[in-house]
Amino acid sequence: MxxxxxxxxxxxxxxxxxxxxxxxxxxxxxxxxxxxxxxxxxxxxxxxTPTPEAVYVEFQEIAPKLTDGSASPEEMAKAASFYLAMLGKSAALLQNEQLKVAFTSTAHNALAGAEQQMLLDLAGKAGSGEAMEAGFIHTALGIAENKAMMAVVPFALTAVTPDNLVMYDPATKPLMDKFFIHNQSVxxxxxxxxxxxxxxxxxxxxxxxxxxxxxxxxxxxxxxxxxxxxxxxxx
Amino acid sequence: MKRITYRALSFFIFLSAILLVAIPAFAASGAALEGGFKTIPAIILLATILLFIVVGFMNKAEGTEGYYAAGRSISRVGSGAAIASNWMSAASFLGMAGIMYGSGYHGLSYVVGWTGGYCLLLLLMASQIRRFGKYTATDFIGDRYYSSGLRVFTALIAIFISFCYCVGQFGGIGLMFKWIMGMNYSTSVIVGGTVVLGYVIISGMLGVTKNQIVQYIILITAFLIPAFILTFKFDYFWLIPELGYGRVVSDIVAGNATPFVTSLGHAVQTVPQPEYAMPWDPSTGKTFFQWMATCFALMIGTAGLPHVIQKFYVVPKPSDARWSVTWGLFFICLLYWTAPLYAAFGRILSANPEVGKLASDAIVVYTAQLGNVNPIIVGFLAAGAVSAAFSTVSGLLVAGSSAFSNDIYYRVFNPEASGKSQIAAARIATIAMALGVMVVALLKLALVAQLVALAFSIAGCTIFPLFLMGIWWSRSNREGAWASILVGAGFTAIALVYFICGKFGVALPGAAFVGYWLNPWYFAWIAAPLAIVANIVVSLATPDTPEDIRKHLASEVHGVR
The missing domain is CATH 1.10.287 (Helix Hairpins)
Structure with missing residues (x-):
């Protein structure tokens, strides 16, 4: 033993x-x-701490005004460039029709006069593969220096008519939370x-x-x- | 010598024939990065495979006394390199960058998991396994737990692990053949699979270890050169690309502008994407738990993979076993420190939506192309990926088929089998396995890294607990080992059934729960601890391990005198 x-x-x-x-x-x-x-x-x-990106914080302030129609053209431009930044994040998001409608609508309202019709014409050609002359959109949205954002524009446009514009669809909020709130710390x-x-x-x-x-x-x-x-x- | 030249020649003809047959098949796919048949990469690939065969034959012609003796004549650094090349497969070379490209920080759990496992292996097992003095993982389990039934069961699991591991490799080989020859994925898997099978059958018994050193040198050179070029071209700190790509990560997070363009003429810039670097970002769909579970499952899987463990039997001394793990880990880290660089460059270079959706698993090669790296170097990179897969697949097929011929065919079906019929059985098993793997690879069930992770989870909850308990607790007995391996195998079965049913659209009760907590890539996180508990409980309830085994364990393995 x-x-x-x-x-x-x-x-x-x-x-x-x-x-x-x-x-x-x-x-x-x-x-x-x-x-x-x-x-x-x-x-x-x-x-x-879950930290929203600065552009998202700004967008959330504008969002109610998009719904009640009181947003100024500058705010429309900010919202449009927010949508653009979101669509540019992934190829999957570029398939999201609601977001594309929201981008096209806000970009439309950020423009004035004849440019609105130019945008609608461009949007009508979206997906056809034709070259797009979108310089006026870049200028209106204040992204003319940002090559990454400009590259997304042709893919973010979708055919809309002036009476079916949707500036903000609350159904897209969970998706925004998912893509714009990050776990950050020091x-x-x-x-x-x-x-x-x-x-x-x-x-x-x-x-x-x-x-x-x-x-x-x-x-x-x-x-x-x-x-x-x-x-x-x-x- | 004449016969050897003849065989090398015949393989060369076979390989050229396959490549020639492939040329007309270049149904160019739409993406600008794909294109048709690429002559230079094809030649580089051919030359690389030939080099392996020539080195193998030269090594054999020197008259080494078989596989084990070959291992014993090699230095610690050399066997470290062999460990590294045996280890690094398409999953390391292509898959890791692919998963980081897609899921950002989550991919780092693979990088950490596949290196940290070596610490476990070294601290808990390497020299003890060598001192136990067996030749294969199944031998160890059969002897330590004095059970031939257990040996056969372990052999079956080892074969299954090799199988799953190979499926991921064939996926990687298929992607690279697709890229080189411009064929569709299915044809590429079949062509690539046939080439690798031919290679294994012809070179299966050649001087493996020296070949693996050559393979390591090729694959690490192929992987590092484009990293230097990319960091240099885009004006990051290129002397140490592993540090230099840090600013790429920050540029992705902040969406910073750079003055450069990609080979497609797009600006090197993304919209701000903090989701790429932030931990367990909601947009990736991966959680903190999944990070931890994946990392842990991969670590214990590393320490339980039969073809990894087997490497320690072939070194001369226990101290060599330890040092070769250390060298091996260092050589592995050379690649793992660099892999996230490809994912980061891939993200920033393919940011323009015009690039379209790229196959994550080929992102390493696409990145080099988008970065306008010389086509010859890109071709070398693709050849490196194929050789990474080749070295691992040939090791796995040989391990799987020898487990079949030694542990199953010889011990169960035909104990009187002659050496010749055993070799025949091994050959048939190799072919059967390769064909089976090819079929499963065609289904494209998941990413390369994930398929390989499945093999790790299985190893981590079946074989790892047996080694851990077998070495460190003499009370662990046969009955406990059975309980442990059955728990592991049971969890494997549950995870696999749910996964396969999910893939084919069959809804099972609790699919969401199982899919999250017992996902096939990381179910070992809970299966392994439960297997250990089962081992302890059942062992304590049944008679102690026989004294001769305890004595061997205590005196030979742990130096108790």
């Missing part, structure tokens, strides 16, 4: 000095590994080497620490093996 007991192996009850030291090293390694990997993400989770807003800090930590620091844990453990184990005279018995 005595003898069989000595052959028991249990991570939590190391029976020899070597195992004790070995397991201590393993536990140290595992703790660092766990804190770096999961601890940091948990910290990120604890610190985050960790995501600080910049390191150009990265948002949390991204830098997860993508680069974590991996580097993994390599360091391994280097450290190998060094420690080589020494430990020598100390306990174990290296030779395994060769």
């Amino acid at each position: 005595e003898e069989s007991k000595s052959y028991n192996v249990n991570f939590f009850k190391p029976s020899t000095p070597f195992l004790k030291e070995n397991i201590r090293a393993i536990v140290i390694g595992l703790v660092i590994w766990g804190v770096v990997t999961y601890g940091f993400q948990i910290l990120l989770r604890i610190m985050e 960790l995501t807003d600080s910049i390191v080497f150009g990265f948002p800090f949390h991204y830098f930590f997860t993508a680069l620091v974590t991996l580097t620490i993994f390599v360091l844990i391994c280097l450290w453990y190998c060094g420690v184990m080589d020494k430990m093996m020598k100390k306990h005279g174990m290296e030779s018995s395994f060769e």
Whole structure:
């Protein structure tokens, strides 16, 4: 009975000095590994606040006026460029007809006189693949310097008539919340080497620490093996 | 030697024939980035595959004494490189960037999960596995748990894991062949699959380890060169592209303007997209829980994959097992530090809606094209992706078929089998597996990285608990091991049935619940802990492990004297 007991192996009850030291090293390694990997993400989770993008905050102030028709042309232009920024976020959103109608409608109302008809004509050609001369829209929306926004315009227009304009469809609000509210904190807003800090930590620091844990453990184990005279018995 | 030249020649002819047959098939797809047959990349691909075969034959001609001896003559750095190339597949090369391109920060759970697993492997298992002194994962489980039934069951699971893993690889190979030859996806999977099968059958028994070192060098060079070029071209800090792309991430988040244009003449700028970098952004549809669960499942999966564990049996000493993990991890990180760069450049270069929807899994190659990188280098990049897939697939097919011939055919069906008929069984198993994989790959069930993640989840909840408990708790016995592996296999079955039914439109009760909590990419997060609990409970309720096994474990593995 005595003898069989000595052959028991249990991570939590190391029976020899070597195992004790070995397991201590393993536990140290595992703790660092766990804190770096999961601890940091948990910290990120604890610190985050759902933060809307500035353009979305601005849009939400304008939205009621879009519904009751009291928005000024400047506000129409702001709303239109908000829709444009939203449509530009993903190819899937560019398929969303409600958003495209809202963009075309607000852009229409941001314009004046003959330009309104020019926009309707352009929108009628949307999807036909014809080249669009949309410079007047860029100017009216104040995006003439923003190449990314301008590139979205031809894809954001859709055929509308002056009597079926919809400036804001409340059904699109959940989608807006989804795309314009982000989990941010000081960790995501600080910049390191150009990265948002949390991204830098997860993508680069974590991996580097993994390599360091391994280097450290190998060094420690080589020494430990020598100390306990174990290296030779395994060769 | 003559015969070897003849075989190499015949494979060359076979390969050229397939490529020639493919030329008329260039039904050019609409996207400007796709185009028809690309001669230079095709030649580079051909040359790369040939190089592997030549290195394999040269290594064999030197008269190495079989597979294991070949491993034992190689330095720690060398076997680290072999571990890295064995490990890095189409999922690392193409899939990771693809998933980050689509889901932003969520993709980093793959980057962290697929590297952090090596810490677990090193700290808890590597040198202990080497000291236990077996040759394969199934051998270890069969001996440690003194059960040939368990050995056969593990072999079946190992084959299934290899199968799932291969499906993802074939998807990646198909995408690259599609890109190189301008065929449709299905034809590409069949052509690419045939080439890889021919390669495995002809080169299956060649000097694998040295070949893997060559494969590593090719794939890491192919991956890093365009990263330097992209950061240099777009005026980011190019000396260390891994740091330089940080500003790309910030430019995406803020929608900053740059003075550059892409190869299609579009401005290098996006509308502001904080969703790309912010953690578990609602727009990606991925949650905090999914990030953590994916990361954890991939880590324990890494430490439970048979073809990864097997690498530690072939190093000369336990300390070499440890150092080769460390070198291996470093070599893996060289690619993983860089992969998010392709996703970020991909985002900013394909921002213009005119580019249209790109296949995420080919984003690495598209990014290089959009960045106007020289076509020869892009071709080399695609060849690197194929060779990453090749090295892993050949390892997996060999592992799967040898598990079949040794653990199932020889032990169960025909104990009197001669060496010759065992090899024949292995060959047939290889072909059957490759064909099966091809068929499943044609279904295009999910992204490359996700399909591979499935293999990790299975390994993480079946094999990993057996190794962990087997090494660190002598009380864990045969009955406990059965309970543990059945729990793991049960969870696998549930996750898979729900996934497949969902894909084919069959509604099962609780599909939303299972789809979220037991998703096939990460169900191991809960399945593995439960398997361990089952192991403990059942082991304690049944007789102790026989003394000779406890003695072997204590004295050989843990140095108790």
